[in-house]
Amino acid sequence: MMELDKISMDNILVKIKKVDTNIIKGENITLEFGKVREETWEEKEGPQIKPNVFTLRNWDFKLLSRYKPFYSPLCDFCCKCVFGKCDLSEGKKGACGIDMTTQQAREFCLHVTIGTACHLAHARHMVDYLIKKLGRDYKINLGLEINVEAPITRTIIGIKPEVLGDLDEALRYAEEEVTNVLASIATGQEASAIDYESKALHMGMIDNLVKEIADIAQIVGYNYPKGDEDAPLAEIGMGVVDTRKATILTIGHNAIVGIEILDYIDKNNLNDKVEVVGICCTSHDLVRKNSRVKIIGPMSAQLRFLRAGIADVIVIDEQCIRTDVVEEARKRKSFVIATSDKACHGLEDRTNDPADKIIMDLISNGKAGVLIHDPKKAAEVAVKLAMLVNPLRYEYKRLPDINEVIEDLKKCTKCYNCQRNCPVNLEIPEAIEKAKHGNLFELSIIREECIACGRCESSCPKDIKIVTAMEKAVEYIVKNEKSKIRAGRGPIKDTEIRKVGQPIVFGEIPGVILFAGCSNYYNGTRELGEMAEEFLKRNYIVVTSGCAAMTIASYKDEEGKSLYEKYPGSFDAGCLVNLGSCVANSHAIGAAIKIANIFARRPLRGNFEVIADYILNRVGAVAVVWGTMSQKAIAIATGANRWGIPVILGPHGAKYRRLLLGRRDKENDWIVYDARTGKRVVADPVPEHLLVVAESKEEAMIWISKLVMRPNDTSKGRMIKVAHYIDLYKKFFGKLPNDLHLYIRNENEIPFNYKDEILKMLKEKGWKPKTIPDPTLLERNIKE
Amino acid sequence: MFTKPWYHADSYGNRYAMVIDYKQAKRLISRAKNPIIIAGELLSRENQAVDILSKTKYEIVATTPKTFFAFKDRDREVHYESLNTLINFLKDEEWEGFNGKHYDLAIFVGIFYQLLIQMLSTLRNFSKIKTFNASRFYVSIADYSFPNLERDLWIEYLKKTFL
Numbered sequence: 001m002m003e004l005d006k007i008s009m010d011n012i013l014v015k016i017k018k019v020d021t022n023i024i025k026g027e028n029i030t031l032e033f034g035k036v037r038e039e040t041w042e043e044k045e046g047p048q049i050k051p052n053v054f055t056l057r058n059w060d061f062k063l064l065s066r067y068k069p070f071y072s073p074l075c076d077f078c079c080k081c082v083f084g085k086c087d088l089s090e091g092k093k094g095a096c097g098i099d100m101t102t103q104q105a106r107e108f109c110l111h112v113t114i115g116t117a118c119h120l121a122h123a124r125h126m127v128d129y130l131i132k133k134l135g136r137d138y139k140i141n142l143g144l145e146i147n148v149e150a151p152i153t154r155t156i157i158g159i160k161p162e163v164l165g166d167l168d169e170a171l172r173y174a175e176e177e178v179t180n181v182l183a184s185i186a187t188g189q190e191a192s193a194i195d196y197e198s199k200a201l202h203m204g205m206i207d208n209l210v211k212e213i214a215d216i217a218q219i220v221g222y223n224y225p226k227g228d229e230d231a232p233l234a235e236i237g238m239g240v241v242d243t244r245k246a247t248i249l250t251i252g253h254n255a256i257v258g259i260e261i262l263d264y265i266d267k268n269n270l271n272d273k274v275e276v277v278g279i280c281c282t283s284h285d286l287v288r289k290n291s292r293v294k295i296i297g298p299m300s301a302q303l304r305f306l307r308a309g310i311a312d313v314i315v316i317d318e319q320c321i322r323t324d325v326v327e328e329a330r331k332r333k334s335f336v337i338a339t340s341d342k343a344c345h346g347l348e349d350r351t352n353d354p355a356d357k358i359i360m361d362l363i364s365n366g367k368a369g370v371l372i373h374d375p376k377k378a379a380e381v382a383v384k385l386a387m388l389v390n391p392l393r394y395e396y397k398r399l400p401d402i403n404e405v406i407e408d409l410k411k412c413t414k415c416y417n418c419q420r421n422c423p424v425n426l427e428i429p430e431a432i433e434k435a436k437h438g439n440l441f442e443l444s445i446i447r448e449e450c451i452a453c454g455r456c457e458s459s460c461p462k463d464i465k466i467v468t469a470m471e472k473a474v475e476y477i478v479k480n481e482k483s484k485i486r487a488g489r490g491p492i493k494d495t496e497i498r499k500v501g502q503p504i505v506f507g508e509i510p511g512v513i514l515f516a517g518c519s520n521y522y523n524g525t526r527e528l529g530e531m532a533e534e535f536l537k538r539n540y541i542v543v544t545s546g547c548a549a550m551t552i553a554s555y556k557d558e559e560g561k562s563l564y565e566k567y568p569g570s571f572d573a574g575c576l577v578n579l580g581s582c583v584a585n586s587h588a589i590g591a592a593i594k595i596a597n598i599f600a601r602r603p604l605r606g607n608f609e610v611i612a613d614y615i616l617n618r619v620g621a622v623a624v625v626w627g628t629m630s631q632k633a634i635a636i637a638t639g640a641n642r643w644g645i646p647v648i649l650g651p652h653g654a655k656y657r658r659l660l661l662g663r664r665d666k667e668n669d670w671i672v673y674d675a676r677t678g679k680r681v682v683a684d685p686v687p688e689h690l691l692v693v694a695e696s697k698e699e700a701m702i703w704i705s706k707l708v709m710r711p712n713d714t715s716k717g718r719m720i721k722v723a724h725y726i727d728l729y730k731k732f733f734g735k736l737p738n739d740l741h742l743y744i745r746n747e748n749e750i751p752f753n754y755k756d757e758i759l760k761m762l763k764e765k766g767w768k769p770k771t772i773p774d775p776t777l778l779e780r781n782i783k784e
Numbered sequence: 785m786f787t788k789p790w791y792h793a794d795s796y797g798n799r800y801a802m803v804i805d806y807k808q809a810k811r812l813i814s815r816a817k818n819p820i821i822i823a824g825e826l827l828s829r830e831n832q833a834v835d836i837l838s839k840t841k842y843e844i845v846a847t848t849p850k851t852f853f854a855f856k857d858r859d860r861e862v863h864y865e866s867l868n869t870l871i872n873f874l875k876d877e878e879w880e881g882f883n884g885k886h887y888d889l890a891i892f893v894g895i896f897y898q899l900l901i902q903m904l905s906t907l908r909n910f911s912k913i914k915t916f917n918a919s920r921f922y923v924s925i926a927d928y929s930f931p932n933l934e935r936d937l938w939i940e941y942l943k944k945t946f947l
């Protein structure tokens with residue numbers, strides 16, 4: 001016998017012609033059941049299953065009362081509706097009644113919602129595709145060492161996903177939430193900045209959820225590494241391509257078509273004839289499937305690689321694709337195949353035509369590309385087309401001749417339009433002046449800081465090919481630009497959490513640092529590798545994903561070894577973990593949740609607040625999004641914030657318009673409950689900020705060492721964290737930090753090396769020891 | 785004097801910083817009750833500018849380690865605070881500053897201009913403090929700004945303003 005409240009039914013339709021009993025009588029009755037599954041998770045349901053906008057509002061308000069929004073408008077106007085355009089400066093309100101502060105919160109919320117929608121649409125496509133291919137009942141099994149397979153989904157949705165069909169249910173919830181928040185951004189809806197902030201945090205959390213879903217689906221569906229610390233090393237760099245072969249370049253974030261391409265090549269034994277390379281996250285995921293695939297680099301490699309003309313066929317899927325990819329491809333006689341409803345690029349839809357016909361038409365009609373939204377057909381066309389055109393494109397697979405480049409540069413009139421449109425204000429006209437006379441050295445120097453956006457070129461009245469000239473300046477170096485990256489390993493194993501949970505919470509492993517985000521750096525690519533190595537040497541756990549993981553790979557030592565070759569891939573002190581593509585960085589948050597669950601036995605199911613409170617107060621994790629570019633990057637960061645994880649943004653991050661800053665000088669902002677006594681006590685001001693912009697690499701490193709501190713650190717752990725803070729500060733400033741007294745709670749926390757100096761400073765500051773509370777922001781966590 | 789913002793995408797609205805030369809700048813600073821110079825990362829690459837500013841009598845806060853060191857090398861005492869935290873303090877009228885008083889004029893130099901523009905925007909929209917951009921490039925969102933200047937001329941401007 002089954003108990004009805006413990007089972008559910010899946011897509012069962014019962015049609016009854018006639019029923020005639022004592023209880024019910026009737027004809028043509030239809031009964032439809034939603035889902036059937038025996039309950040296998042014994043954990044009790046918490047109060048926050050599938051939280052909506054109201055459910056976690058109080059938690060958000062708690063965070064926002066300590067970490068207050070800091071707004072930096074990008075302009076004085078709002079042009080969101082045709083009631084306006086409205087000038088909101090100097091206290092003016094818009095025609096709808098909105099003020100500048102609320103408008104900034106609204107804009108920020110919109111950014112986060114767009115980013116979340118991208119990951120959600122990606123997850124939806126992936127889950128639907130895999131369900132169609134493998135069935136709803138396809139098992140989610142991440143191996144013997146991963147029992148908590150989906151910590152975010154378990155916490156938010158309250159289910160333990162066992163089959164692909166379960167992910168579909170979770171996505172439906174996310175779709176509803178995104179729709180609601182997007183609707184609230186319309187004119188005449190939400191009217192309060194703080195509510196927009198709460199909604200933004202809600203969207204960030206949903207972003208983390210859908211990324212986890214997308215990644216788990218593809219890990220099981222395509223058999224990617226399942227938390228494997230020894231995932232294979234793959235080649236990365238502009239110089240990795242075997243240019244003798246036909247080359248297919250994939251750009252984007254969704255690996256479905258790319259994997260079809262790999263399958264087609266394998267089935268037809270074409271591996272020695274066709275090379276598959278990629279830019280951005282699709283290539284991360286293709287490498288997880290097959291480490292033979294080569295990665296060209298992050299988004300900033302896009303324009304450069306297109307200009308090099310090496311790609312015979314460019315297959316685009318979704319996200320982070322240059323909008324001018326077709327125009328650029330046309331210049332080098334490459335072909336573009338668009339494959340996604342998110343990025344059709346104006347190309348003719350040939351999905352229903354035979355592959356060979358599409359190819360022949362492309363070659364004969366001079367069109368630059370087609371849209372094919374059938375992955376198998378797109379794969380067949382890509383491979384066949386690349387093989388066919390490769391021998392014909394020889395003259396396009398190289399940069400123009402040096403004399404041609406110099407002749408082009410001679411047209412320069414030094415009008416400075418290029419520099420005045422360059423996001424990093426590079427001194428392009430000066431470099432061109434020298435290059436006109438044959439000295440391309442300055443151009444090669446500015447290329448180091450250039451993010452290859454192409455704005456300089458499009459603003460040049462003389463139509464000078466500045467990016468091409470910079471590539472010419474480094475042509476020889478780029479041909480040999482090769483490095484190694486570890487394939488994305490996906491989730492952190494439960495066994496690893498058991499080992500490091502306690503040292504992280506007690507502070508003996510000084511912190512977990514996630515380097516994530518795009519490649520919009522303002523000071524070159526080396527900085528990310530330098531930061532990662534500094535903290536690897538200091539025994540932090542360094543985790544990375546997406547473009548950041550690729551950039552870190554380009555940082556090599558004198559022997560030419562990348563950090564992935566030098567540091568192990570485990571989730572442990574002094575190790576470097578590549579999680580994989582951007583959606584895989586959900587596992588970094590997953591790891592923090594698992595620490596709460598596996599080490600500290602906090603229940604997950606419907607218990608968001610309890611878990612976030614645990615992470616904020618006890619898990620020394622911090623994220624660095626150094627090359628901020630897309631809306632997705634701020635969605636990721638905002639999600640991390642809601643879970644209590646601080647995020648450091650690179651300088652461009654200030655343009656997201658909103659940061660979350662604490663005030664270390666205001667004691668009352670740091671009041672917590674001591675769960676042991678129920679008393680409200682002042683804790684130390686850590687972590688100081690939730691979302692902060694750093695102006696330089698060194699400043700970011702100082703922030704990292706501070707933002708991993710937690711009020712619950714044991715004295716031994718705090719001493720270790722403080723020692724790193726002091727050490728870095730001394731290295732950069734040659735003295736003790738001015739605010740050191742705020743982070744030392746008793747004399748046991750004073751690092752031995754600097755004891756006398758610190759004691760003297762503490763005396764001058766009038767420092768007094770503080771007790772270490774059992775900190776929580778939640779009244780219900782108070783022990784009876 | 786009218787000038788176009790250096791950065792073509794720098795268009796905040798109808799408010800444009802007043803373009804001032806070194807004479808006006810000198811007057812502006814000397815009339816301020818409590819001015820502070822905020823020196824960013826890029827100043828550390830400008831030796832001549834650091835030489836000049838290290839000799840000025842006005843209070844300086846460096847916002848990055850490299851800039852702090854550039855002054856330290858010249859035996860010039862400066863404060864350190866990260867830019868983002870500093871602007872958050874500055875917009876609070878109750879913040880007592882490094883010298884016990886709130887500042888009424890913030891002078892910016894050597895900050896990556898996309899970041900500078902955002903920080904100026906915060907102060908312009910959410911504080912009463914006056915801002916003066918003493919960088920080489922005119923930005924619209926400050927209250928006062930030098931015009932766009934060739935490097936040599938900018939050095940002259942700095943000398944005549946701060947010494």
Ligand code: SF4
Nearest residue numbers: 078081084086094096
């Ligand atoms: S949304 Fe409001 S402020 Fe914006 S343009 Fe419309 S009326 Fe003006």
Ligand code: SF4
Nearest residue numbers: 412413415416418460
């Ligand atoms: S925009 Fe063109 S013409 Fe003007 S300075 Fe730059 S390269 Fe020369």
Ligand code: SF4
Nearest residue numbers: 422450451453454456
């Ligand atoms: S391509 Fe490079 S040089 Fe040109 S505007 Fe972009 S960052 Fe500046």
